[in-house]
Amino acid sequence: MYLLPAIDILGGKAVRLAKGDYAAVTEYNDDPVLQAQLFEEAGAQWLHVVDLDGAKSGNADNIEVVRAILARTKLSVEVGGGVRSLEVVDRLLDAGANRVILGTALVRDPDFAQAAIEKFGPDALVAGIDAKAGEVAVAGWTEGSGIGAEALAARMAALGYERLVFTDIARDGMQTGFDAAAYQAMAAAFGNPVIASGGLSTVADIQALYPIADAIEGIIAGRALYERTLTVQEGVAACHHTLEAGTLSAEETPLTLEDLA
DSSP states (O other): OEEEEEEEEETTEEEEEETTEEEEEEEEESOHHHHHHHHHHTTOOEEEEEEHHHHHHSSOTTHHHHHHHHHHOOOEEEEESSOOSHHHHHHHHHTTOSEEEEOHHHHHOHHHHHHHHHHHOTTTEEEEEEEETTEEEETTTTEEEEEEHHHHHHHHHHHTOOOEEEEETTTTTTOOOOOHHHHHHHHHHHTSOEEEESOOOSHHHHHTTGGGGGGEEEEEEOHHHHTTSSOHHHHHHHHTTOOOTTSOOGGGOOOOHHHHO
16 A cells, blocks of 8 residues: 545645535635645655536646646655546546556446546546445536436446546545455455545554555545654554654654745
């Protein structure tokens, strides 16, 4: 397992939504690029970026922010939000993104999902499945799809996708811990480990996934990092099963915005 700190971009700022609700926005940093640098300096190697504006518009609205993050850090970056055409995938990969996440398009445009995997291959693409009560949500989580999450995971595997981010929307941004059974079921349906998103609060939540570690490729951390119930150092160490009790605490965050100003 590995840790992927999350930066959700809305209006050019790093924010988090509660349960995917655009009316429940918490702003954490006016400068997403600086936030990415903070995560890197704290020990992160991967970054999960979501263009929330793009998720609603269907365009890569914040691609210049993504480009700046990639230019000013050495982080490996996966990015999603509004990726509904081969042209947008091309633009993001040309900007330096390591992986591009497809979400709504998997449901609404299966021909595109197939064309994308045929053109770019499984190393460059991630199937992003976000669900409420087992139903896939689309259009920035604003609409239901009528499709079951596990069924869509199996469909994507059949197309050749080998990497999947699964978000439990009911828990996203709520810091209520992971539903381990849901991730295990998704991994079984997909035939590969999944990246878990939604509900992380403390290092104990990561450790609670150890019994199903074979089903988990990575763990996305958002609000927990911003509100310091978890540090990047703790998360990275726990994902590697190397965290020793008492070695780090959420209050001992070594870097602040002022440190990198």
